[in-house]
Amino acid sequence: MGKATxxxxxxxxxxxxxxxxxxxxxxxxxxxxxxxxxxxxxxxxRYGEVFVVHRLDHDTSGVMVFARTPxxxxxxxxxxxxxxxxxxxxAVVVGVVEDDAFDIDIPLLVDPSAPGRVIPxxxxxxSLTRVRVRERFQSATLLECEPVTGRQHQVRVHVAxxxxxxxxxxxxxxxxxxxLSALKPRYKKKxxxxxxxxxxxxTLHAWSITILHPANGEPATFxxxxxxxxxxxxxxxxxxxxxxxxxxxxxxx
Numbered sequence: 001m002g003k004a005t006x007x008x009x010x011x012x013x014x015x016x017x018x019x020x021x022x023x024x025x026x027x028x029x030x031x032x033x034x035x036x037x038x039x040x041x042x043x044x045x046r047y048g049e050v051f052v053v054h055r056l057d058h059d060t061s062g063v064m065v066f067a068r069t070p071x072x073x074x075x076x077x078x079x080x081x082x083x084x085x086x087x088x089x090x091a092v093v094v095g096v097v098e099d100d101a102f103d104i105d106i107p108l109l110v111d112p113s114a115p116g117r118v119i120p121x122x123x124x125x126x127s128l129t130r131v132r133v134r135e136r137f138q139s140a141t142l143l144e145c146e147p148v149t150g151r152q153h154q155v156r157v158h159v160a161x162x163x164x165x166x167x168x169x170x171x172x173x174x175x176x177x178x179x180l181s182a183l184k185p186r187y188k189k190k191x192x193x194x195x196x197x198x199x200x201x202x203t204l205h206a207w208s209i210t211i212l213h214p215a216n217g218e219p220a221t222f223x224x225x226x227x228x229x230x231x232x233x234x235x236x237x238x239x240x241x242x243x244x245x246x247x248x249x250x251x252x253x
Contacts, residue, residue: 007042010063010222015072015215017043017050019064020224023201027055027064039064053077054085057153059170062089062206063224067214075214080150086210089145089155090134090226092203092233093164094173096243097133097141104129104158108151117171118153120161127151129158135234136243140167142234144207155204167203167233176200178233183240198236199229 007025011018019039021027026038043050043066050066051073067073079085109124111117128148135142141164147154156172159165165173177197181187189195210221226234 005227007039008224010224012047013215015068015213016076017047017066017068018209018222019043019066020227021056021061021064021206022227023059023061023229026058028052040066054080054150056206057156057202057204059202060204060206061224061227061230063209063222064206065209065211065222072214076211079211083148083150084212087147087150087206088208089147090205090207090230091143091145091155091159092167092230092237093141093143093159094167095139095141095164096136097131097143097164099133101130101132104131104162106158106161108154108157110152118151118157120157125149125151127154127158129155131159135238137237138241138243140237140241142237156202168199169202169204178203178236180236180240183236185240199233201229203230203233205230 005022005024007022008020010020021039024037026036028040029038030036040050040052050068053065053067053073053076056062056064065076067076105128106120107122107124108118108127109121111119126149130146130148132144133141134144145155156166156169160172168175168177177200179195179197181189181195205226206224208221208223210219213220
């Protein structure tokens, strides 16, 4: 394990707090392991009472909004309920995605045989994710995903359902991690040191969120830059796994 990373405050005012969540933090306290760091308690220690209006999975990094008053909490909760909030995720997925932009419209159902998992099912709830390719590599693609609906694990399950699971995802794909030895030609590993993965958590990052600010009703967009492990993954892919897709298809990348 490397050095612990901590949340970064992106914005604060009397109504809301906007935070960049690192992948090592839970959004809320764990029921069985209250000692594991979680964002709600981290914020409460510094700001007093805060209210949770949405969550990110433990492994997912990125932007989160918290309310600081009951009024702001109620306002934001209604925005989420009525789909007035726009969220954009960056996802590095397996394989080269051919279409530049497309929708994934597949109903999702909480798996009755495996609590905590979600499966595509005609009996599930309506679920829509808008997808756009940002960058292609030799055997992976960086996608921009906008979940129009807000189902549990929606982006992870949707990309897996169309044959392009996250490059790392212990629940819906492969969870071992990405290693430099798999990307770099003639990679030489030190005999004494085990190779550490470039990234060993879900390759998913909540890039931006747009809300109507509860204080004035005006649109407000907040963005969280990629954390260190996500940047390292993209750097390695660009350096050792650059794609010739644009040249082969007569396109500018």
